[in-house]
Amino acid sequence: MPVSHTDASPSHSLGNFPQIRKRTGRQVGHKRRVFTIPHKGKQSAPPHNRNSALWSRSRLQHHGERHLRLGHPWGARSRRLRSGFGSSRGGTSLRILLSMLGSNTFKNMQRRHTTLREKGRRQAIRGPAYMFNEKGTSLTPEEERFLDSAEYGNIPVVRKMLEESKTLNFNCVDYMGQNALQLAVGNEHLEVTELLLKKENLARVGDALLLAISKGYVRIVEAILSHPAFAQGQRLTLSPLEQELRDDDFYAYDEDGTRFSHDITPIILAAHCQEYEIVHILLLKGARIERPHDYFCKCNECTEKQRKDSFSHSRSRMNAYKGLASAAYLSLSSEDPVLTALELSNELARLANIETEFKNDYRKLSMQCKDFVVGVLDLCRDTEEVEAILNGDVNLQVWSDHHRPSLSRIKLAIKYEVKKFVAHPNCQQQLLTMWYENLSGLRQQSIAVKFLAVFGVSIGLPFLAIAYWIAPCSKLGQTLRSPFMKFVAHAVSFTIFLGLLVVNASDRFEGVKTLPNETFTDYPKQIFRVKTTQFSWTEMLIMKWVLGMIWSECKEIWEEGPREYVLHLWNLLDFGMLSIFVASFTARFMAFLKASEAQLYVDQYVQDVTLHNVSLPPEVAYFTYARDKWWPSDPQIISEGLYAIAVVLSFSRIAYILPANESFGPLQISLGRTVKDIFKFMVIFIMVFVAFMIGMFNLYSYYRGAKYNPAFTTVEESFKTLFWSIFGLSEVISVVLKYDHKFIENIGYVLYGVYNVTMVVVLLNMLIAMINNSYQEIEEDADVEWKFARAKLWLSYFDEGRTLPAPFNLVPSPKSFYYLIMRIKMCLIELCQSKVKRCENDLEMGMLNSKFRKTRYQAGMRNSENLTANSTFSKPTRYQKIMKRLIKRYVLKAQVDRENDEVNEGELKEIKQDISSLRYELLEEKSQATGELADLIQQLSEKFGKNLNKDHLRVNQGKDI
Numbered sequence: 001m002p003v004s005h006t007d008a009s010p011s012h013s014l015g016n017f018p019q020i021r022k023r024t025g026r027q028v029g030h031k032r033r034v035f036t037i038p039h040k041g042k043q044s045a046p047p048h049n050r051n052s053a054l055w056s057r058s059r060l061q062h063h064g065e066r067h068l069r070l071g072h073p074w075g076a077r078s079r080r081l082r083s084g085f086g087s088s089r090g091g092t093s094l095r096i097l098l099s100m101l102g103s104n105t106f107k108n109m110q111r112r113h114t115t116l117r118e119k120g121r122r123q124a125i126r127g128p129a130y131m132f133n134e135k136g137t138s139l140t141p142e143e144e145r146f147l148d149s150a151e152y153g154n155i156p157v158v159r160k161m162l163e164e165s166k167t168l169n170f171n172c173v174d175y176m177g178q179n180a181l182q183l184a185v186g187n188e189h190l191e192v193t194e195l196l197l198k199k200e201n202l203a204r205v206g207d208a209l210l211l212a213i214s215k216g217y218v219r220i221v222e223a224i225l226s227h228p229a230f231a232q233g234q235r236l237t238l239s240p241l242e243q244e245l246r247d248d249d250f251y252a253y254d255e256d257g258t259r260f261s262h263d264i265t266p267i268i269l270a271a272h273c274q275e276y277e278i279v280h281i282l283l284l285k286g287a288r289i290e291r292p293h294d295y296f297c298k299c300n301e302c303t304e305k306q307r308k309d310s311f312s313h314s315r316s317r318m319n320a321y322k323g324l325a326s327a328a329y330l331s332l333s334s335e336d337p338v339l340t341a342l343e344l345s346n347e348l349a350r351l352a353n354i355e356t357e358f359k360n361d362y363r364k365l366s367m368q369c370k371d372f373v374v375g376v377l378d379l380c381r382d383t384e385e386v387e388a389i390l391n392g393d394v395n396l397q398v399w400s401d402h403h404r405p406s407l408s409r410i411k412l413a414i415k416y417e418v419k420k421f422v423a424h425p426n427c428q429q430q431l432l433t434m435w436y437e438n439l440s441g442l443r444q445q446s447i448a449v450k451f452l453a454v455f456g457v458s459i460g461l462p463f464l465a466i467a468y469w470i471a472p473c474s475k476l477g478q479t480l481r482s483p484f485m486k487f488v489a490h491a492v493s494f495t496i497f498l499g500l501l502v503v504n505a506s507d508r509f510e511g512v513k514t515l516p517n518e519t520f521t522d523y524p525k526q527i528f529r530v531k532t533t534q535f536s537w538t539e540m541l542i543m544k545w546v547l548g549m550i551w552s553e554c555k556e557i558w559e560e561g562p563r564e565y566v567l568h569l570w571n572l573l574d575f576g577m578l579s580i581f582v583a584s585f586t587a588r589f590m591a592f593l594k595a596s597e598a599q600l601y602v603d604q605y606v607q608d609v610t611l612h613n614v615s616l617p618p619e620v621a622y623f624t625y626a627r628d629k630w631w632p633s634d635p636q637i638i639s640e641g642l643y644a645i646a647v648v649l650s651f652s653r654i655a656y657i658l659p660a661n662e663s664f665g666p667l668q669i670s671l672g673r674t675v676k677d678i679f680k681f682m683v684i685f686i687m688v689f690v691a692f693m694i695g696m697f698n699l700y701s702y703y704r705g706a707k708y709n710p711a712f713t714t715v716e717e718s719f720k721t722l723f724w725s726i727f728g729l730s731e732v733i734s735v736v737l738k739y740d741h742k743f744i745e746n747i748g749y750v751l752y753g754v755y756n757v758t759m760v761v762v763l764l765n766m767l768i769a770m771i772n773n774s775y776q777e778i779e780e781d782a783d784v785e786w787k788f789a790r791a792k793l794w795l796s797y798f799d800e801g802r803t804l805p806a807p808f809n810l811v812p813s814p815k816s817f818y819y820l821i822m823r824i825k826m827c828l829i830e831l832c833q834s835k836v837k838r839c840e841n842d843l844e845m846g847m848l849n850s851k852f853r854k855t856r857y858q859a860g861m862r863n864s865e866n867l868t869a870n871s872t873f874s875k876p877t878r879y880q881k882i883m884k885r886l887i888k889r890y891v892l893k894a895q896v897d898r899e900n901d902e903v904n905e906g907e908l909k910e911i912k913q914d915i916s917s918l919r920y921e922l923l924e925e926k927s928q929a930t931g932e933l934a935d936l937i938q939q940l941s942e943k944f945g946k947n948l949n950k951d952h953l954r955v956n957q958g959k960d961i
């Protein structure tokens with residue numbers, strides 16, 4: 001075959017089209033230097049880019065050397081192509097190649113039909129010029145022409161060939177392994193695609209679909225999807241694995257996955273490409289992206305995949321997540337896109353920490369989900385829409401007698417740290433409105449008026465508390481229940497608590513009246529300790545506050561569940577502070593109890609007026625001693641120590657309120673961040689420290705007493721010396737020995753020097769740099785961070801309940817009795833009725849346990865799932881309507897943005913392709929017309945000729961006559 005074809009005219013394969021022939025002929029006729037260069041540039045232009053190699057390949061095969069010599073553009077291209085394969089002696093290697101091809105051709109011809117039917121995923125060992133062996137060579141001229149026509153949109157030829165040719169294999173592939181359908185789709189020839197799709201047994205329809213999706217040709221996608229293979233969503237709903245099991249050419253993935261890997265399904269690809277319209281079409285056909293299993297899933301499928309190729313398994317998970325996290329899929333596939341996006345962002349963030357090798361990818365996807373949520377929130381135009389986004393579907397959650405929205409989405413966003421969402425103006429505005437609920441007048445007031453209000457509350461707090469206790473539902477009660485007032489009341493209560501701590505120590509501000517070795521008593525028979533261990537009134541008040549705080553913490557644990565409670569660091573601080581207070585007071589109380597027992601003994605058995613000359617048993621006598629004779633482990637001493645720690649912790653709790661203020665908030669956040677840094681740093685710090693501590697101790701432990709100071713002779717001394725040397729408080733003389741042991745001394749000098757350099761110069765400066773860095777980070781988006789922190793603070797006051805601050809909440813109000821009774825009643829009803837009506841009612845005021853809340857949430861989820869299933873049948877809820885509106889807006893905006901981004905290159909290309917098709921059609925028509933005209937002329941000339949002959953005859957006859 002090649003022998004005959006290499007000698008053929010270059011226009012041969014293009015068929016009978018005069019124009020083409022003319023053009024080619026003209027080109028051949030030119031001198032080579034004239035047009036080789038311009039054509040080179042022209043032919044590598046974008047539309048031909050991918051297929052230009054194909055062109056040159058086919059030409060090369062048929063006209064190879066001749067064009068090379070002639071300097072034909074194709075020849076020039078083939079030369080370029082060949083040089084790409086690293087051959088310096090172009091002509092000869094090509095000749096060898098062609099002769100090789102010739103010998104293989106017949107064999108290949110036979111093999112082709114069988115190999116085509118195979119799903120060729122085998123990896124053949126390929127030589128350096130592997131592009132030129134096998135299949136490509138086996139194309140017959142007819143197939144060659146067919147593929148060209150399909151690629152250039154030559155509709156008439158394709159139609160003719162499909163209809164008439166008996167020998168044509170329309171599934172033939174070119175050297176790049178692409179069949180006619182793929183070529184037509186790749187060049188956006190809709191008509192050709194439609195023609196091809198009419199054929200039965202068409203291979204690689206799935207590949208063509210993927211190609212069309214990746215290029216965003218919506219009309220072609222629609223055309224392909226109308227193929228009978230896709231009826232009832234078959235082939236679209238199959239997972240990649242099931243697809244693979246159906247061993248056919250439908251999804252051949254270019255035989256070796258050149259374009260798309262095997263885990264890419266049409267819907268995943270459409271989602272990756274952000275093709276909203278195509279995603280929509282596919283969703284309507286029932287296609288879904290399967291959510292990958294958990295990373296630690298142990299099911300058969302996962303284990304098998306993991307075992308076979310863990311890398312490709314991870315990649316396929318990644319691809320699926322990429323699809324799931326794309327804005328197109330999120331907005332179109334989900335009934336509640338905001339919720340889905342929030343949960344997905346959390347899942348991806350979690351995966352980023354588990355699958356660390358794909359950390360950046362997962363982080364990016366997580367950010368993408370968050371951006372989507374923010375984008376939707378950004379498009380809200382009125383309060384109704386913002387509320388819908390912040391609260392979720394309110395119809396699913398059951399409303400009770402109060403009117404405050406649930407803010408479930410914001411809570412979720414805070415939990416998942418979607419800071420931009422929480423700090424978004426729309427969200428903040430809504431929160432601010434709720435913050436000043438029932439106090440709308442106060443919001444517009446100046447700071448001075450606000451201060452006055454706070455001052456008024458702090459003075460009248462006890463009265464307000466009593467008023468609220470009596471009438472919680474009155475106007476005053478409702479005002480007190482507004483988050484802002486609640487916050488003020490709690491802050492005031494806490495300030496009073498701190499004041500009490502100060503007052504408790506105020507009697508010793510000037511110094512204690514009794515020295516540690518003195519005792520004094522009110523009356524002679526009183527035991528000294530009974531007087532000193534007694535609780536003062538301030539201490540009693542402090543205890544009440546502590547009890548109140550413990551009660552409110554208990555409520556919090558009850559409401560949120562222990563897990564949630566522990567997750568917040570502030571809660572841990574509170575817990576620590578309160579438990580230290582409790583321990584301190586318990587120890588104090590124990591000491592008091594013992595002293596009282598001793599007093600009781602004295603009162604009963606001692607007859608004397610004073611205790612001076614009485615010999616008491618030692619356990620009683622102990623309580624009469626002055627402080628200097630107490631045991632170091634005396635409960636009172638322990639109590640005093642613990643109390644000191646608790647006081648420090650109490651003051652640190654002020655930081656909890658600081659985020660409410662704009663200037664202190666960011667400062668406090670960066671402070672918290674630096675604490676985190678220091679903890680991280682501590683690990684390295686301790687490592688270095690321990691190393692030197694033990695090393696120096698080893699060096700000097702035998703020289704105890706032989707040094708100018710005791711440094712390094714014991715572990716404790718070693719610790720002290722090294723610790724204070726960080727702050728420059730140790731001396732160099734610590735390493736000097738009294739003896740002439742220079743070796744030890746020198747090692748000591750070196751080690752101590754190295755320690756100082758690493759600790760002070762390197763590590764301390766590193767710590768400062770780290771702190772600097774995190775401060776910078778916070779500073780950069782201080783506003784977002786602050787608003788996020790403030791929202792967190794606000795939200796903790798939005799929940800109903802815990803209206804009254806610390807000591808006042810200890811008294812059970814009539815309202816709590818009412819709720820208790822209601823709760824018992826509810827439980828009974830629940831027991832009697834089936835579990836369907838579980839979420840009938842709701843209880844507030846901290847009387848609700850977390851388990852109950854969880855089941856209610858699950859019920860809500862189930863409801864929403866049901867709704868998703870039935871959504872087409874049931875009437876959409878208000879929430880669904882709003883979401884639909886927002887999503888429509890989002891999709892529109894995304895499309896507009898995209899159009900703005902896109903350079904018009906695509907459209908230009910489309911026009912080009914259309915013109916090409918049109919040209920072929922016109923040519924076809926013209927050739928037909930020419931043919932008809934020729935016929936007519938023929939007929940005319942025949943007729944005319946006859947007439948002429950007749951006339952001639954007649955004339956002749958006339959002459960004769």
Ligand SMILES: [Zn+2]
Nearest residue numbers: 293297299302
């Ligand atoms: Zn699994």
